[in-house]
Amino acid sequence: MPYRSTEKTRQKKDAKRTAMMQTALQVFADKGYHAATVRDIVKEAGVAIGTFYFYFPDKETLFVYLFDETADFLVQTIAQAINGKQTLPRQVASGVQSYVNIALYEPAVVHLMLVGGIGAVPSLHTKRAAFRESLVNLWQRPLDTALDQEQIPEQNTRRMSEAVAGACDEVILNLLNSPGAEDEAAGAVRDLTFFILRGLGYREEEKSESS
Amino acid sequence: MPYRSTEKTRQKKDAKRTAMMQTALQVFADKGYHAATVRDIVKEAGVAIGTFYFYFPDKETLFVYLFDETADFLVQTIAQAINGKQTLPRQVASGVQSYVNIALYEPAVVHLMLVGGIGAVPSLHTKRAAFRESLVNLWQRPLDTALDQEQIPEQNTRRMSEAVAGACDEVILNLLNSPGAEDEAAGAVRDLTFFILRGLGYREEEKSESS
Amino acid sequence: MPYRSTEKTRQKKDAKRTAMMQTALQVFADKGYHAATVRDIVKEAGVAIGTFYFYFPDKETLFVYLFDETADFLVQTIAQAINGKQTLPRQVASGVQSYVNIALYEPAVVHLMLVGGIGAVPSLHTKRAAFRESLVNLWQRPLDTALDQEQIPEQNTRRMSEAVAGACDEVILNLLNSPGAEDEAAGAVRDLTFFILRGLGYREEEKSESS
Amino acid sequence: MPYRSTEKTRQKKDAKRTAMMQTALQVFADKGYHAATVRDIVKEAGVAIGTFYFYFPDKETLFVYLFDETADFLVQTIAQAINGKQTLPRQVASGVQSYVNIALYEPAVVHLMLVGGIGAVPSLHTKRAAFRESLVNLWQRPLDTALDQEQIPEQNTRRMSEAVAGACDEVILNLLNSPGAEDEAAGAVRDLTFFILRGLGYREEEKSESS
DNA sequence: CATGAATGAGGGTTCATTCAT
DNA sequence: AATGAATGAACCCTCATTCAT
Numbered sequence: 001m002p003y004r005s006t007e008k009t010r011q012k013k014d015a016k017r018t019a020m021m022q023t024a025l026q027v028f029a030d031k032g033y034h035a036a037t038v039r040d041i042v043k044e045a046g047v048a049i050g051t052f053y054f055y056f057p058d059k060e061t062l063f064v065y066l067f068d069e070t071a072d073f074l075v076q077t078i079a080q081a082i083n084g085k086q087t088l089p090r091q092v093a094s095g096v097q098s099y100v101n102i103a104l105y106e107p108a109v110v111h112l113m114l115v116g117g118i119g120a121v122p123s124l125h126t127k128r129a130a131f132r133e134s135l136v137n138l139w140q141r142p143l144d145t146a147l148d149q150e151q152i153p154e155q156n157t158r159r160m161s162e163a164v165a166g167a168c169d170e171v172i173l174n175l176l177n178s179p180g181a182e183d184e185a186a187g188a189v190r191d192l193t194f195f196i197l198r199g200l201g202y203r204e205e206e207k208s209e210s211s
Numbered sequence: 212m213p214y215r216s217t218e219k220t221r222q223k224k225d226a227k228r229t230a231m232m233q234t235a236l237q238v239f240a241d242k243g244y245h246a247a248t249v250r251d252i253v254k255e256a257g258v259a260i261g262t263f264y265f266y267f268p269d270k271e272t273l274f275v276y277l278f279d280e281t282a283d284f285l286v287q288t289i290a291q292a293i294n295g296k297q298t299l300p301r302q303v304a305s306g307v308q309s310y311v312n313i314a315l316y317e318p319a320v321v322h323l324m325l326v327g328g329i330g331a332v333p334s335l336h337t338k339r340a341a342f343r344e345s346l347v348n349l350w351q352r353p354l355d356t357a358l359d360q361e362q363i364p365e366q367n368t369r370r371m372s373e374a375v376a377g378a379c380d381e382v383i384l385n386l387l388n389s390p391g392a393e394d395e396a397a398g399a400v401r402d403l404t405f406f407i408l409r410g411l412g413y414r415e416e417e418k419s420e421s422s
Numbered sequence: 423m424p425y426r427s428t429e430k431t432r433q434k435k436d437a438k439r440t441a442m443m444q445t446a447l448q449v450f451a452d453k454g455y456h457a458a459t460v461r462d463i464v465k466e467a468g469v470a471i472g473t474f475y476f477y478f479p480d481k482e483t484l485f486v487y488l489f490d491e492t493a494d495f496l497v498q499t500i501a502q503a504i505n506g507k508q509t510l511p512r513q514v515a516s517g518v519q520s521y522v523n524i525a526l527y528e529p530a531v532v533h534l535m536l537v538g539g540i541g542a543v544p545s546l547h548t549k550r551a552a553f554r555e556s557l558v559n560l561w562q563r564p565l566d567t568a569l570d571q572e573q574i575p576e577q578n579t580r581r582m583s584e585a586v587a588g589a590c591d592e593v594i595l596n597l598l599n600s601p602g603a604e605d606e607a608a609g610a611v612r613d614l615t616f617f618i619l620r621g622l623g624y625r626e627e628e629k630s631e632s633s
Numbered sequence: 634m635p636y637r638s639t640e641k642t643r644q645k646k647d648a649k650r651t652a653m654m655q656t657a658l659q660v661f662a663d664k665g666y667h668a669a670t671v672r673d674i675v676k677e678a679g680v681a682i683g684t685f686y687f688y689f690p691d692k693e694t695l696f697v698y699l700f701d702e703t704a705d706f707l708v709q710t711i712a713q714a715i716n717g718k719q720t721l722p723r724q725v726a727s728g729v730q731s732y733v734n735i736a737l738y739e740p741a742v743v744h745l746m747l748v749g750g751i752g753a754v755p756s757l758h759t760k761r762a763a764f765r766e767s768l769v770n771l772w773q774r775p776l777d778t779a780l781d782q783e784q785i786p787e788q789n790t791r792r793m794s795e796a797v798a799g800a801c802d803e804v805i806l807n808l809l810n811s812p813g814a815e816d817e818a819a820g821a822v823r824d825l826t827f828f829i830l831r832g833l834g835y836r837e838e839e840k841s842e843s844s
Numbered sequence: 845c846a847t848g849a850a851t852g853a854g855g856g857t858t859c860a861t862t863c864a865t
Numbered sequence: 866a867a868t869g870a871a872t873g874a875a876c877c878c879t880c881a882t883t884c885a886t
Contacts, residue, residue, distance in 0.1 A: 006847095009886090013849075032330030034245045038877065048851045053878065055849095118329040119243030129388070136385075159382060159402045166381020167374035167410075174347075174373050177340065191370045199378075199410030224866090249860060259868045261863085270860065435845090454752030456667045460881060470847045472884085481881065540751040541665035551810065558807075581804060581824045588803020589796035589832075596769075596795050599762070613792045621800075621832030639868095642865090646870075670855065681872045686857065688870095693856095 017055045020045050025066055029108035033063055033120035060121050067117050067124060070109050071131040077102060078138055088146040088202055093193045095138070096168060100185050103172045110176065114169055136161045143200065153201045164196050228266045231256050236277055240319035244274055244331035271332050278328050278335060281320050282342040288313060290349055299357040299413055304404045306349070307379060311396050314383045321387065325380055347372045354411065364412045375407050439477045442467050447488055451530035455485055455542035482543050489539050489546060492531050493553040499524060501560055510568040510624055515615045517560070518590060522607050525594045532598065536591055558583045565622065575623045586618050650688045653678050658699055662741035666696055666753035693754050700750050700757060703742050704764040710735060711771055721779040721835055726826045728771070729801060733818050736805045743809065747802055769794045776833065786834045797829050 023045040027036045038059050042052050056062040081098035085091045103110045113131060117124050139161040146152045175181050175188050234256040238247045249270050253263050267273040292309035296302045314321045324342060328335050350372040357363045386392050386399050445467040449458045460481050464474050478484040503520035507513045525532045535553060539546050561583040568574045597603050597610050656678040660669045671692050675685050689695040714731035718724040736743045746764065750757050772794040779785045808814050808821050 009848080016849090031333075034330065035333065037875085039875095049878085050851050050880085051849080053880095054851095059877070115329050118326050119245055119331055122246075132381075132385075155405075156398065156402050159385075159399060160406060162382045162385050163378035163403060163406050166377040166379070166384075168377070170343075170377020170380065171370060171373045173377075174343075174370075187367065188370060191367050192374060194366075195371060195374050195410040198412055199406040201409055220866095248858090260861090261868050262866080264861070265866070431845095456752055457755075459879085471882090472847050473845085475882070476845070537751050540748050541667060542752055544664075544668065554803075554807075577827075578820065578824050581807075581821060582828060584804045584807050585800035585825060585828050588799040588801070588806075590799070591803065592765075592799020593792060593795045595799075596765075596792075609789065610792060613789050614796060616788070617793060617796050617832040620834055621828040623831055642869085649870090671857085672855080682857085683859085683872050684870080686859095687872095691857075 020047070020052070020055055021062070021066060024062060025070070025108050025112060028063060028066065029111040029116055032116065060123075063117070063121060064123060064127065067112065067127055067131075070112050071127070071134070074099075074102060074109060074113055075131070075134045075138060078135075082138060082142060088142055088151055088200075089193070089197055091142045092164075092196050093189070096192045096196070097189050099168055100172060100175065100189050103176055104182060104185055107176055110172065114173060132165075135165045139164045146200070146202070151202060155201065160200060163199065167195065167199075168192060231258070231263070231266055232273070232277060232280075235273060236281070236319050236323060239274060239277065240322045240327055243327065271334070274328075274332060275335060275338060278323065278338055278342075281323050282338070282345065285310075285313060285320060285324055286342070286345045286349060289346075293349060293353060299353055299362055299411075300404070300408055302353045303375075303407050304400070307403045307407070308400050310379055311383060311386065311400050314387055315393060315396055318387055321383065325384060343376070346376045350375045357411070357413070362413060366412065371411060374410065378406065378410075379403060442469070442474070442477055443484070443488060443491075446484060447492070447530050447534060450485060450488065450538055451533045454538065482545070485539075485543060486546060486549060489534065489549055489553075492534050493549070493556065496521075496524060496531060496535055497553070497556045497560060500557075504560060504564060510564055510573055510622075511615070511619055513564045514586075514618050515611070518614045518618070519611050521590055522594060522597065522611050525598055526604060526607055529598055532594065536595060554587070557587045561586045568622070568624070573624060577623065582622060585621065589617065589621075590614060653680070653685070653688055654695070654699060657695060658703070658741050658745060661696060661699065662744040662749055665749065693756075696750075696754060697756060697760065700745065700760055700764075703745050704760070704767070707732075707735060707742060707746055708764070708767045708771060711768075715771060715775060721775055721784055721833075722826070722830055724775045725797075725829050726822065729825045729829070730822050732801055733805060733808065733822050736809055737815060737818055740809055743805065747806060765798075768798045772797045779833070779835070784835060788834065793833060796832065800828065800832075801825060 020041075024036075024041045027041045027044055030036070031040065038049060038052055042049050045051075056065075078095050078098050082091045082095040085094045117128055136158070140157050143152070143157040143160055143164075147154070147157055171188055171192050175184060178184060231252070235247075235252045238252045238255055241247070242251065249260060249263055253260050256263075267276075289306050289309050293302045293306040296305045328339055347369070351368050354363070354368040354372055354375075358365070358368055382399055382403050386395060389395060442463070446458075446463045449463050449466055452458070453462065460471060460474055464471050467474075478487075500517050500520050504513045504517040507516045539550055558580070562579050565574070565579040565583055565586075569576070569579055593610055593614050597606060600606060653674075657669075657674045660674045660677050663669070664673065671685055672682060675682050678684075689698075711728050711731050715724045715728040718727045750761055769791070773790050776785070776790040776794055776797075780787070780790055804821055804825050808817060811817060
């Protein structure tokens with residue numbers, strides 16, 4: 001009878017790995033990739049340094065993995081928010097709202113994607129570009145549809161998507177840095193939505209009930 | 212021959228310092244703050260490592276100083292472009308155009324401001340925030356004026372300025388990454404200008420001739 | 423059922439220990455002491471890392487023990503081959519043959535003794551010296567006897583034994599590295615035997631039949 | 634006038650590099666590749682750890698370089714000793730003598746070649762094999778010549794060269810380990826020379842004056 | 845008995861910075 | 866002014882070893 005309950009052990013191990021990844025995410029978001037040492041992470045996690053290397057191959061790999069996961073989560077979440085709606089106003093409002101929600105409840109996620117992974121690791125240049133691309137693509141689809149349906153005038157939807165994505169990023173970053181973020185969130189969503197819809201030249205033939 | 216010419220010497224020194232700063236800016240933009248070693252910089256500048264420390268107190272200080280200078284240059288340039296015009300459409304068009312121009316002709320400058328100075332140095336967080344603030348303020352003034360003159364509807368000009376700044380950044384970053392940047396520049400300026408003006412709810416009572 | 427069979431258990435344990443030692447020997451021979459990690463050994467053995475430390479106190483002790491055992495085996499085997507013969511030519515031929523046999527059929531053993539245990543562990547310096555001493559002594563006895571019986575001329579038998587041992591080692595090491603080792607083995611034995619006997623000044627009054 | 638005397642500086646630097654290499658050679662010979670840490674070497678050399686990496690790219694490269702240089706030196710020295718003589722007895726005597734001399738006056742060199750570089754570095758396997766090959770070839774040339782001139786009977790000169798090389802190594806290693814090495818050196822040379830010549834079946838038609 | 849998660853000392857290496865020349 | 870040899874704190878990572886289950 002060698003030993004028992006590989007399942008229970010496995011679960012515990014997975015839980016711990018996840019916990020350590022959360023910790024690492026926080027530390028990376030706090031200090032940036034370079035300033036965050038492996039010792040910082042394990043100290044924060046309350047484990048020995050060897051434990052880090054038991055769970056992860058190395059600092060860089062973990063960071064890239066974290067970036068990938070986080071990017072997927074962010075993009076997927078916003079994508080669902082957008083795709084769940086049918087009209088452009090609702091799509092924009094819903095997408096912006098979900099982006100803001102993530103920023104409010106998982107600030108580290110947004111921070112990592114928007115500022116954390118920049119001068120960090122060479123191999124991240126590509127990943128980061130891919131993430132930006134995804135973000136832009138997220139918006140381009142509803143724009144193209146709206147264009148087809150002549151709800152917005154003829155325009156370069158690709159470039160407009162970039163503008164939309166950039167506007168969202170900046171507003172949200174500023175929101176995060178302001179003290180009463182939660183209170184301002186609703187206003188920010190409304191302002192952004194209006195700005196974007198107007199910017200795209202959307203004319204509200206049908207009454208666009210806010211939210 | 213007693214030595215005179217302290218002025219000439221000083222000039223020479225300043226010239227060399229400036230040259231080294233240009234070199235440093237390039238290297239920082241190319242590799243990022245952390246990957247760029249002091250040795251990289253002096254090698255590129257063709258001087259010895261000791262020379263670096265004759266002209267600059269240390270790597271971080273130089274970087275911060277570079278950031279400051281570059282931020283000033285960028286903000287001043289755009290500010291002049293905006294303030295030189297009287298109507299909102301022209302202000303927006305001119306500001307965007309000048310931003311794009313800098314991106315085209317001094318890509319290192321834009322790169323440093325937008326991506327280079329991010330995870331680099333803790334003390335830069337503040338500086339970076341100040342720069343973003345300046346950028347936003349740049350736009351807010353014309354917006355407030357337009358609001359006063361009822362050229363745009365009632366809105367949170369602060370937040371709109373953030374959105375405008377963010378939209379510009381993202382579009383310009385994408386422009387820089389695209390192969391035929393120069394050819395696309397004009398289109399980008401036009402698209403951005405339209406998007407911003409529309410987004411702000413500007414109604415073109417007066418015909419807005421482009422540029 | 424009260425537990426009996428402490429003997430059977432012990433046997434099983436001994437069997438497992440022996441198996442693990444064989445595995446360890448192989449891994450050490452393959453990779454060298456330092457490159458061979460405890461993890462390598464247990465992975466090859468198909469057990470967990472804790473099991474290793476149940477059977478052996480630590481890596482170094484195991485290695486030294488392995489070295490000792492292997493040295494004993496090698497020396498004993500060759501000793502028997504030599505001592506089973508009565509005349510110098512047969513003793514040399516038999517000793518060389520048995521050495522070559524071990525090299526052919528247990529290459530890991532020879533590898534461990536000749537190259538594996540060298541820069542490995544400080545405490546092995548002594549052990550290794552003792553092993554070399556044993557090897558030399560192995561040859562010196564028959565030489566002394568032959569000298570007594572005036573079958574070889576007056577000479578420093580100690581030094582000659584060293585030379586004999588060294589010649590054997592080098593030829594055998596080269597044999598192991600050559601592709602067709604088995605085919606060349608017979609020739610190597612013959613060549614070495616002739617070289618040694620001639621080198622010792624042995625005059626073949628009695629015909630030295632090969633083997 | 635930037636600075637002067639790059640030549641003098643260069644000379645000093647080269648001298649220091651050489652000195653550090655000597656130190657490193659000693660430390661490697663003393664402790665073996667793995668036990669010798671870079672910190673050990675710089676402590677012995679009386680410099681900071683950074684200085685090591687100013688002069689050498691890394692520990693492994695230095696070691697391999699040291700091995701290469703040492704191998705060349707050893708092989709070249711013995712080759713000259715052999716090639717400077719015309720008859721087999723003198724060639725053998727001279728070769729052995731020069732090998733012994735190196736062992737006496739540069740024990741670290743011999744130690745590094747014979748025991749130092751074994752389990753050390755993967756890339757050294759090839760180098761080490763090449764060195765052994767060189768050593769064997771050193772002897773094979775005179776043997777082939779002697780065979781051509783029918784000074785020794787028909788035999789496998791390659792294998793005999795191996796045996797000769799091996800015999801030398803072992804005797805010399807034992808010589809180094811004995812307390813009165815210098816006093817025994819002459820005897821060792823004589824014994825080895827006789828053993829080898831006899832072993833090759835050399836018949837002294839011409840009187841071979843010793844040494 | 846067996847397991848494997850957890851530990852941490854210690855090794856190799858980098859790089860910003862100093863200072864004698 | 867300019868040089869570049871020298872420094873050493875600090876980083877990432879490995880791996881032998883322990884111990885609760």
